[in-house]
Amino acid sequence: MTETLVQEPGTEPVGPSRPAGEPLLVVEDLTKHFPVRSGMFGKTGLVRAVDGVSFSVRAGETLGLVGESGCGKTTTGRMLVRLLDSTSGKITFEGKDITHAKGGGLRQLRQDMQIIFQDPYASLNPRHTVGRIVAMPLQVNGINPPGGVKKRVQELLELVGLNPEHYNRYPHEFSGGQRQRIGVARALALRPKIIVADEPVSALDVSIQAQVINLLRELQRELDLAFVFIAHDLAVVRHFCQRIGVMYLGKMVEIGDRETIYERPAHPYTRALLSAVPDVTKMGASGRIRLEGDVPTPLNPPSGCRFRTRCWKAQEVCASEEPPLTVKSNGTVAACHFPEDGAIK
Amino acid sequence: MTAPTSAPQSPATTDTGPYLKVNDLRVQFPTEDGIVKAVDGVSFSVERGQTLGIVGESGSGKSVTSLTIMGLHNTKRARISGEILVGGRNVVGMSEEQTRRLRGRDMSMIFQDPLSALHPYFKVGAQIAEAYKVHHPNASKSECRRRAVDMLGRVGIPQPARRADQYPHEFSGGMRQRAMIAMALVNDPDLLIADEPTTALDVTVQAQILDLLEDLQREFNSAIIMITHDLGVVAQVADDVLVMYGGRAVEFGSVEQVMRRPQHPYTWGLLASVPSLHGDADADLVPIKGNPPSLINLPSGCAFHPRCRYAGRNGDRSFTEVPELHQVQERGHLVACHLSEADRQKFYAEDIAPSAGVAQ
Numbered sequence: 175m176t177e178t179l180v181q182e183p184g185t186e187p188v189g190p191s192r193p194a195g196e197p198l199l200v201v202e203d204l205t206k207h208f209p210v211r212s213g214m215f216g217k218t219g220l221v222r223a224v225d226g227v228s229f230s231v232r233a234g235e236t237l238g239l240v241g242e243s244g245c246g247k248t249t250t251g252r253m254l255v256r257l258l259d260s261t262s263g264k265i266t267f268e269g270k271d272i273t274h275a276k277g278g279g280l281r282q283l284r285q286d287m288q289i290i291f292q293d294p295y296a297s298l299n300p301r302h303t304v305g306r307i308v309a310m311p312l313q314v315n316g317i318n319p320p321g322g323v324k325k326r327v328q329e330l331l332e333l334v335g336l337n338p339e340h341y342n343r344y345p346h347e348f349s350g351g352q353r354q355r356i357g358v359a360r361a362l363a364l365r366p367k368i369i370v371a372d373e374p375v376s377a378l379d380v381s382i383q384a385q386v387i388n389l390l391r392e393l394q395r396e397l398d399l400a401f402v403f404i405a406h407d408l409a410v411v412r413h414f415c416q417r418i419g420v421m422y423l424g425k426m427v428e429i430g431d432r433e434t435i436y437e438r439p440a441h442p443y444t445r446a447l448l449s450a451v452p453d454v455t456k457m458g459a460s461g462r463i464r465l466e467g468d469v470p471t472p473l474n475p476p477s478g479c480r481f482r483t484r485c486w487k488a489q490e491v492c493a494s495e496e497p498p499l500t501v502k503s504n505g506t507v508a509a510c511h512f513p514e515d516g517a518i519k
Numbered sequence: 520m521t522a523p524t525s526a527p528q529s530p531a532t533t534d535t536g537p538y539l540k541v542n543d544l545r546v547q548f549p550t551e552d553g554i555v556k557a558v559d560g561v562s563f564s565v566e567r568g569q570t571l572g573i574v575g576e577s578g579s580g581k582s583v584t585s586l587t588i589m590g591l592h593n594t595k596r597a598r599i600s601g602e603i604l605v606g607g608r609n610v611v612g613m614s615e616e617q618t619r620r621l622r623g624r625d626m627s628m629i630f631q632d633p634l635s636a637l638h639p640y641f642k643v644g645a646q647i648a649e650a651y652k653v654h655h656p657n658a659s660k661s662e663c664r665r666r667a668v669d670m671l672g673r674v675g676i677p678q679p680a681r682r683a684d685q686y687p688h689e690f691s692g693g694m695r696q697r698a699m700i701a702m703a704l705v706n707d708p709d710l711l712i713a714d715e716p717t718t719a720l721d722v723t724v725q726a727q728i729l730d731l732l733e734d735l736q737r738e739f740n741s742a743i744i745m746i747t748h749d750l751g752v753v754a755q756v757a758d759d760v761l762v763m764y765g766g767r768a769v770e771f772g773s774v775e776q777v778m779r780r781p782q783h784p785y786t787w788g789l790l791a792s793v794p795s796l797h798g799d800a801d802a803d804l805v806p807i808k809g810n811p812p813s814l815i816n817l818p819s820g821c822a823f824h825p826r827c828r829y830a831g832r833n834g835d836r837s838f839t840e841v842p843e844l845h846q847v848q849e850r851g852h853l854v855a856c857h858l859s860e861a862d863r864q865k866f867y868a869e870d871i872a873p874s875a876g877v878a879q
Contacts, residue, residue: 382806
């Protein structure tokens with residue numbers, strides 16, 4: 175895992191050609207361990223929420239992080255924008271080590287890096303008007319855009335498809351989809367280069383979800399934004415991301431471009447995850463890989479390959495030896511001793 | 520499964536007929552702002568061994584419908600009219616005591632959020648045993664417990680005897696949902712209502728739960744109502760599908776009919792807005808414009824008309840006249856839409872069928 179995967183093969187951006195060169199964001203061997211105590215005098219334990227994750231994001235690229243709850247995708251996202259401090263590892267943004275950025279440096283950094291939260295009901299201050307919410311990043315950073323703050327805010331509201339005249343309204347006057355648009359406008363206020371979107375559409379109804387996905391896609395194309403898109407819904411990720419990383423119990427188990435991940439993934443977990451998605455185009459429960467049991471606790475992850483307890487291909491070596499992330503024959507980078515080959519049926 | 524009609528049918532239910540029959544159900548809540556018409560004249564029926572999927576966005580009335588069937592509304596607050604026949608007995612207007620006797624054994628419900636539906640203060644096994652005891656007053660304590668442990672094992676919880684003595688917070692999300700299912704099934708109910716049973720779960724666990732429900736249905740031959748907003752889940756488990764919008768049924772048919780040959784513009788919209796694992800990933804999704812309507816002040820005529828691309832193609836009926844469910848094309852396929860048969864075929868073939876989302 176330590177041999178960095180900064181330049182994975184097969185990661186050429188799927189979209190329009192981009193200037194080659196330094197990746198915008200590089201994450202190396204990132205870990206986050208939360209100490210916990212069980213019982214009154216109990217032993218202290220470590221929840222290995224994120225345990226050695228590496229990836230990189232280029233300018234204008236969209237990377238999806240998928241996995242079940244508890245796989246560490248949200249924790250990773252929060253460490254990227256430095257809402258959480260990492261236990262170890264390194265985060266580099268535009269060639270600068272930002273792992274321990276503080277104070278003014280951190281504020282500077284957040285102008286280029288913003289986050290959109292999952293719950294549009296909890297992430298907006300109910301006592302502030304929409305104008306104030308969206309203007310806040312500008313004020314905090316002492317930025318006075320040409321034409322004034324109000325004009326810029328109204329431009330932003332228009333950009334995300336809200337009526338600029340709603341400047342003086344409060345969040346409760348908006349529906350869930352509209353609130354998420356407000357969150358997007360706030361994230362865009364400082365013209366960031368990368369946005370971490372943590373389950374931005376999972377709280378929304380399907381018809382509204384499609385509106386917000388289309389909005390994000392449009393903004394991504396127009397503003398050439400990079401995205402780290404965290405979601406558990408694989409179908410949503412497929413419509414938004416060029417490259418996808420699959421996480422399981424704090425580890426990256428497979429990372430590759432969209433087509434390979436969805437058509438012929440190497441890791442059994444990726445296959446199981448994909449086959450479990452109920453798809454509108456598929457009737458009945460045919461061809462589903464049935465995973466037994468639950469995700470093990472990150473307090474005491476299985477030895478060797480962490481997926482082995484639920485994997486139908488697991489053998490002895492899987493328990494004794496942790497599979498390294500290597501390039502597999504399908505072109506993705508995956509951590510598995512017995513990778514799958516060939517297309518998904 | 521007999522088709523629902525918008526007009527109430529004769530209440531005569533024979534033993535061979537559908538187990539659940541809902542006729543012209545209306546549920547209204549008077550509030551300070553006006554009357555919320557949560558359910559406005561919905562009829563359907565479910566036979567034993569069959570699964571009815573109810574689909575709709577938040578506020579479409581699907582959950583209110585299920586709570587009404589279970590008799591869980593406060594009759595002082597809610598105005599309920601119409602008829603709900605569970606095994607031939609009308610639940611509407613039944614006394615609290617009578618519905619309680621039906622609940623659990625004749626009909627039972629799986630709620631969306633198991634953490635708030637399970638009591639945090641009691642052990643999981645004790646909660647399931649209590650549900651059994653209610654309908655088996657003569658059962659001994661140890662018998663109830665044996666039954667609870669047995670149920671936990673049946674729904675796939677490992678080491679059920681040990682797990683029965685744990686509290687809900689010691690269970691993972693998927694296991695809690697299974698414990699809820701065990702509790703709902705402990706009295707072998709004839710009708711099971713599952714209200715978004717897998718929405719809070721991961722896809723792999725969701726797959727396990729859906730398989731489990733299917734196995735249990737085969738075993739007990741129960742009728743299931745699956746309420747969900749996930750069309751993928753419906754395509755997988757339902758035999759019949761009811762699409763609701765603004766408190767009314769807008770489309771009804773077999774899963775084949777609704778998912779493969781949808782006829783209502785709202786159903787088209789839903790299917791086109793769902794991202795899929797197949798088809799062109801770079802193509803934009805086609806969302807339904809606007810937001811779901813307020814149930815206090817529904818749009819005139821067809822409640823969907825402000826969001827419908829095809830509103831007004833048939834004079835101004837969309838704006839003035841509430842469309843009734845009527846049969847189109849195939850037997851048993853009902854749609855509430857003013858579009859003429861020819862127009863609908865044309866729009867479907869030209870605009871809808873080529874896009875992703877519609878089952879191939």
